Amino acid sequence: xxxxxxxxxxxxxxxxxxxxxxxxxxxxxxxxxxxxxxxxxxxxxxxxxxxxxxxxxxxxxxxxxxxxxxxxxxxxxxxxxxxxxxxxxxxxxxxxxxxxxxxxxxxxxxxxxxxxxxxxxxxxxxxxxxxxxxxxxxxxxxxxxxxxxxxxxxxxxxxxxxxxxxxxxxxxxxxxxxxxxxxxxxxxxxxxxxxxxxxxxxxxxxxxxxxxxxxxxxxxxxxxxxxxxxxxxxxxxxxxxxxxxxxxxxxxxxxxxxxxxxxxxxxxxxxxxxxxxx
Amino acid sequence: xxxxxxxxxxxxxxxxxxxxxxxxxxxxxxxxxxxxxxxxxxxxxxxxxxxxxxxxxxxxxxxxxxxxxxxxxxxxxxxxxxxxxxxxxxxxxxxxxxxxxxxxxxxxxxxxxxxxxxxxxxxxxxxxxxxxxxxxxxxxxxxxxxxxxxxxxxxxxxxxxxxxxxxxxxxxxxxxxxxxxxxxxxxxxxxxxxxxxxxxxxxxxxxxxxxxxxxxxxxxxxxxxxxxxxxxxxxxxxxxxxxxxxxxxxxxxxxxxxxxxxxxxxxxxxxx
Numbered sequence: 158x159x160x161x162x163x164x165x166x167x168x169x170x171x172x173x174x175x176x177x178x179x180x181x182x183x184x185x186x187x188x189x190x191x192x193x194x195x196x197x198x199x200x201x202x203x204x205x206x207x208x209x210x211x212x213x214x215x216x217x218x219x220x221x222x223x224x225x226x227x228x229x230x231x232x233x234x235x236x237x238x239x240x241x242x243x244x245x246x247x248x249x250x251x252x253x254x255x256x257x258x259x260x261x262x263x264x265x266x267x268x269x270x271x272x273x274x275x276x277x278x279x280x281x282x283x284x285x286x287x288x289x290x291x292x293x294x295x296x297x298x299x300x301x302x303x304x305x306x307x308x309x310x311x312x313x314x315x316x317x318x319x320x321x322x323x324x325x326x327x328x329x330x331x332x333x334x335x336x337x338x339x340x341x342x343x344x345x346x347x348x349x350x351x352x353x354x355x356x357x358x359x360x361x362x363x364x365x366x367x368x369x370x371x372x373x374x375x376x377x378x379x380x381x382x383x384x385x386x387x388x389x390x391x392x393x394x395x396x397x398x399x400x401x402x403x404x405x406x407x408x409x410x411x412x413x414x415x416x417x418x419x420x421x422x423x424x425x426x427x428x429x430x431x432x433x434x435x
Numbered sequence: 436x437x438x439x440x441x442x443x444x445x446x447x448x449x450x451x452x453x454x455x456x457x458x459x460x461x462x463x464x465x466x467x468x469x470x471x472x473x474x475x476x477x478x479x480x481x482x483x484x485x486x487x488x489x490x491x492x493x494x495x496x497x498x499x500x501x502x503x504x505x506x507x508x509x510x511x512x513x514x515x516x517x518x519x520x521x522x523x524x525x526x527x528x529x530x531x532x533x534x535x536x537x538x539x540x541x542x543x544x545x546x547x548x549x550x551x552x553x554x555x556x557x558x559x560x561x562x563x564x565x566x567x568x569x570x571x572x573x574x575x576x577x578x579x580x581x582x583x584x585x586x587x588x589x590x591x592x593x594x595x596x597x598x599x600x601x602x603x604x605x606x607x608x609x610x611x612x613x614x615x616x617x618x619x620x621x622x623x624x625x626x627x628x629x630x631x632x633x634x635x636x637x638x639x640x641x642x643x644x645x646x647x648x649x650x651x652x653x654x655x656x657x658x659x660x661x662x663x664x665x666x667x668x669x670x671x672x673x674x675x676x677x678x679x680x681x682x683x684x685x686x687x688x689x690x691x692x693x694x695x696x697x698x699x700x701x702x703x704x705x706x707x
Contacts, residue, residue: 193515193519193520194515195514195515313539314539315539316539317528317529317532317539317540317541318532318539320521320525320529321529321532323515324515324516324519324521324526324529325510325513325515325516325529327482327485327487327508327510327513328508328510328530328578328581328582329529329532330485330486330487331485331486331487331506331508331585331591332506332507332508332530332532332585332586334532375520378520379520379522379564379565379568380520380521380522380525380563380565381519381520381521381522381525382522382525383520384520
């Protein structure tokens with residue numbers, strides 16, 4: 158405990174905790190919608206796209222990677238969610254294609270044009286986020302704060318619409334709700350979350366942040382509101398625990414958070430089973 | 436002026452017409468059944484009426500002050516809804532969004548409207564239950580209540596009894612014709628031709644042969660009798676009485692069974 162208090166005096170630890178909580182909160186809010194829309198894998202696909210974009214940005218030597226990564230990810234998210242319904246390549250196949258393709262190109266570009274001496278180290282830290290959350294600058298923390306708060310406000314304002322569009326898109330359209338707009342909104346928000354979350358868990362493990370809290374909450378609650386609130390709570394608790402453990406025990410941040418999320422899911426699944434029987 | 440006038444309409448996907456030259460009109464208070472073979476374009480026609488997809492040719496004219504977003508819709512169940520965690524109240528409330536286009540939250544009036552419609556569909560006691568745990572018939576009543584929150588004028592129902600057992604099917608038909616009695620115009624896609632000729636006021640038959648007219652005209656027509664499965668000129672009365680007798684007896688049987696089961700639906704039935 159005293160060790161933890163000692164660590165908390167360092168600003169980078171406090172930043173990590175703040176950013177971790179905000180990102181996991183945002184991811185869990187949208188996670189419920191994505192899981193229900195059968196888009197669980199979009200997190201994975203988009204994060205690989207973000208990885209590819211990151212590689213290009215690194216090679217081009219851009220000072221701020223975000224300038225390139227964010228727009229590319231947003232565009233991919235829109236394309237993926239748009240083509241999901243009535244195209245020849247179905248949603249899951251499209252995601253798999255883009256995901257693997259972007260991963261391969263990203264690595265290829267990094268490999269060919271890299272100026273760094275420690276290439277596999279770079280790749281590994283982008284994929285698994287190793288320590289980047291502990292090396293955040295004040296600017297990055299501020300950006301993350303602004304984006305997360307925006308995501309949360311937008312989600313709360315459009316909560317009822319997002320529910321209706323997720324539950325029954327055709328009905329919403331029929332009664333005059335602009336479903337295309339809300340799908341676009343969901344796509345853009347999820348792209349923002351992915352780009353933010355790359356700092357926290359790296360691009361390979363982002364899906365875990367998106368889907369595990371949602372799935373855990375669905376084991377326990379039966380109303381949409383209940384599931385959303387529960388998933389936000391689970392996500393924040395797991396992220397906090399994960400970051401603290403990783404600081405104390407020196408384990409990799411992303412992997413620790415995801416491991417805790419998995420444990421949380423197991424507990425919830427068990428509790429859900431018990432509740433049904435009891 | 437009719438509620439909906441359809442002129443020389445062609446419907447289909449991606450510029451390929453599934454059904455062409457559709458002409459019909461729906462007046463306020465009508466109960467129109469759309470029948471036809473599988474793949475004849477019934478659902479496509481309905482989606483076109485709902486503005487979910489553009490017509491390929493022809494036009495749809497909304498009259499009597501009907502706005503395009505004043506059409507309630509009971510879609511077929513989707514794959515997503517099978518395990519959706521949502522309470523009945525949340526779903527019924529979501530029907531109120533046609534009017535609250537810019538308001539982020541539901542008003543008190545919306546909540547009252549939802550409560551009234553849940554009462555009408557006799558699902559008030561299910562309000563906090565989870566949608567995915569309900570029976571097929573209960574789920575349909577939830578979706579019907581939601582559609583009623585969107586409008587009181589016109590309901591489009593896409594095979595509302597698909598997958599329901601005979602007893603619940605009967606209850607569903609009674610509920611729909613009760614709504615029609617309250618003044619709600621009904622357009623329904625159905626595979627159940629016997630029920631169509633029993634409850635509907637008008638029949639639209641699309642597919643290989645096109646027919647639009649009142650129920651009695653349909654029963655007397657060649658296509659109608661072929662579809663109902665009786666010879667054309669043996670007399671429409673025959674058909675009518677035959678199936679209604681069968682239904683009546685089925686009805687009594689069911690209600691006896693239900694009495695003993697003691698579900699929440701009989702209270703309403705007894706009142707009538």
